[in-house]
Amino acid sequence: MVTTPWTSTNDSFDANFRNTIAIPLTVWIVRGPFNDQRQHAIEACIRTSAIWQNERIGVIFSPFEIRDATADPQAASHFAFPNGDLGDVVWAPLRTDIGFVAGRLNIYWVDTVNGATTSGWSNFGNQIAMGRNSGDELLSHETGHAFSLTHVDGNANFNQENVMHSASNTRQFLTEGQLFRAHVNTGSILNATYNARPGEPTRSCNFSANTAECPASQRRLWADGGFPAN
Numbered sequence: 001m002v003t004t005p006w007t008s009t010n011d012s013f014d015a016n017f018r019n020t021i022a023i024p025l026t027v028w029i030v031r032g033p034f035n036d037q038r039q040h041a042i043e044a045c046i047r048t049s050a051i052w053q054n055e056r057i058g059v060i061f062s063p064f065e066i067r068d069a070t071a072d073p074q075a076a077s078h079f080a081f082p083n084g085d086l087g088d089v090v091w092a093p094l095r096t097d098i099g100f101v102a103g104r105l106n107i108y109w110v111d112t113v114n115g116a117t118t119s120g121w122s123n124f125g126n127q128i129a130m131g132r133n134s135g136d137e138l139l140s141h142e143t144g145h146a147f148s149l150t151h152v153d154g155n156a157n158f159n160q161e162n163v164m165h166s167a168s169n170t171r172q173f174l175t176e177g178q179l180f181r182a183h184v185n186t187g188s189i190l191n192a193t194y195n196a197r198p199g200e201p202t203r204s205c206n207f208s209a210n211t212a213e214c215p216a217s218q219r220r221l222w223a224d225g226g227f228p229a230n
C-alpha cells in the first residue's frame with residue numbers, strides 16, 4: 001500500500017507492482033478417456049490463463065499437474081457430481097476417494113455436474129468439479145468463484161462477456177473491481193489457500209459493496225468490450 005496524501009492539485013505517486021502470483025494446480029481426470037480429458041483440461045487452463053493475462057489479474061497456474069484417476073476403483077462413483085451447494089458432504093468424498101493435494105486448488109474432471117456434462121461447480125474454496133463437455137472458458141468462471149467472486153447476472157453494468165455471468169460461452173472480461181476482490185478478500189483462495197499475500201491488507205467486499213474500502217464491482221480502469229472505463 002502507498003500512502004496517498006492527496007492535494008487539490010495533480011498528485012502522482014510511485015507504486016511498485018508485486019511479482020506475479022504463481023498458484024500450483026492439480027487436475028484429477030476422473031472420467032476418461034484420459035488422453036482426451038487431459039487435453040480438455042489443458043485447453044481450459046490455457047484459456048483461463050489467457051483471460052487472466054488479458055485482464056491483468058497478476059496470477060498464473062504454476063506448477064501445473066494432471067493426475068490420472070480413471071483407473072481408481074472409486075472413480076465411477078464420482079462420474080455424476082451433484083449440486084455443489086449441498087456443502088462439504090458432496091466435496092469431501094472427492095478428497096477421500098479420488099485424492100486431494102492440500103494447499104492448492106484441486107480440479108476434478110468428471111462426467112456430469114448437477115446433471116449436465118457442460119456444467120461446472122466451485123465450493124468457493126480449493127475444489128472445482130468440471131463436466132466432461134464443459135466449455136474452456138467455464139474454468140475461468142469457476143476459478144472466479146474460488147477467488148470469492150459471485151454472479152453478475154441481471155446487473156446492468158455487466159453482460160454475458162463477463163467471466164462471472166452464470167450462463168455464457170463468451171466469458172472474457174473481469175472488471176478491476178472484481179480483480180480487487182479476488183486479491184484482497186479473505187475468502188479468496190489467493191489468501192485462504194495459498195497465503196500468497198502475507199502481511200498485505202485483506203477485506204471482505206461483497207458484490208454490491210461500493211465504499212472507500214471496497215471499490216464497486218463494476219469499477220473499470222480499462223474498458224471491457226462495450227463497457228467504457230469508469
Ligand SMILES: [Zn+2]
Nearest residue numbers: 141145151166
Ligand atoms: Zn457460477
